Amino acid sequence: MDPISTQHGLPARRSASLAVSGDVARPATLTVGDLRNGWEQHRVEVVFDCATSGPRRHRFEGPLLREVVLDAQPLFDARRRKERSRFVLSVSGGDGHHTVLAWAEIDADFGGAPVLLATRMDDAHLDFAGSQLVVPVDQCGARYVSAVTRVWVGAWPQGGQTGFGPSSKEGRIYHGASTKTL
Numbered sequence: 253m254d255p256i257s258t259q260h261g262l263p264a265r266r267s268a269s270l271a272v273s274g275d276v277a278r279p280a281t282l283t284v285g286d287l288r289n290g291w292e293q294h295r296v297e298v299v300f301d302c303a304t305s306g307p308r309r310h311r312f313e314g315p316l317l318r319e320v321v322l323d324a325q326p327l328f329d330a331r332r333r334k335e336r337s338r339f340v341l342s343v344s345g346g347d348g349h350h351t352v353l354a355w356a357e358i359d360a361d362f363g364g365a366p367v368l369l370a371t372r373m374d375d376a377h378l379d380f381a382g383s384q385l386v387v388p389v390d391q392c393g394a395r396y397v398s399a400v401t402r403v404w405v406g407a408w409p410q411g412g413q414t415g416f417g418p419s420s421k422e423g424r425i426y427h428g429a430s431t432k433t434l
Contacts, residue, residue, distance in 0.1 A: 268346075268382035270369075274405040275339070277325035284379045288371040291315030291323075296366060296386060300393040308393060312386045314370035317341070317403070318358040326355075326405050333361055338408045343385050346399030351385070353395070355405075365389045369400060 267283040282290070295313045302308050321341065328335045339355035356362035368386040371378055378384060382399030390396075 267379045268399060270383055270400045271402045272321060272324045272405070273402065274342075275327040275407060276321070276405050277327060278323070280324055282320070284371050284377070284383050287315055287320065287369055287383055288377075291319050293371065294366060294368060296368065296388045298386065298388050300390060300396065302393045311372075311374050312368055312370040312384065313372040314368040314383065314386070316358070317353075317367040317369050317385070318360075320369055321403065321405055324405065328407070335407075337362065340406060340408055342402075342404040342406075343397050343400060344402040344404075345385075345397040346382055346401050349397050351395040351397055353387070357389075363389075369403075 267285055269281050269283045269286075271279065271281050273279045292315060293313050294316055295311065297309070297311050299307055299309050326339060328339055330336065336359055337354075337356045341353045341355060341358075342350065343353070344350045353367065357365050358367050366388055368388075370384040370386050373384060382401070385395065385397040385400055387395045
């Protein structure tokens with residue numbers, strides 16, 4: 253509950269949430285509070301270049317993206333590295349910003365990057381602003397996504413398929429000019 257709204261008789265603001273969906277056994281909708289209370293919090297200090305405002309310095313705290321996604325049980329055999337390496341994550345923000353990461357970037361057997369779903373930025377809680385995707389290994393801020401609304405998880409298509417993921421209308425695979433509905 254938002255104490256300012258309650259105190260002034262305004263409608264209570266809801267804590268921001270995000271969906272974990274796609275090729276997972278346990279899709280979930282999580283609030284920033286869920287992210288803070290459900291997983292170990294990691295802290296990073298980052299400096300990255302922003303195309304519009306130059307170098308940015310921030311402190312972030314939140315769970316590792318890979319831990320949150322692993323709890324949703326991605327539909328890969330965890331013992332098979334090559335199978336895991338075909339998976340991608342598509343992250344969308346409330347402002348329409350969208351980015352993609354390879355599962356191998358965050359998997360401890362591959363890149364092991366400490367990518368976060370931040371619950372705090374510069375010691376301020378992000379409960380109402382929404383979680384932020386933090387990619388500490390990046391030099392530029394293009395893959396930092398504010399107000400994360402969705403993390404889609406899925407396997408890169410095999411056999412020449414070119415479309416997949418949330419932008420492929422969930423359940424449709426694009427084969428060049430033709431579309432196949434699953």
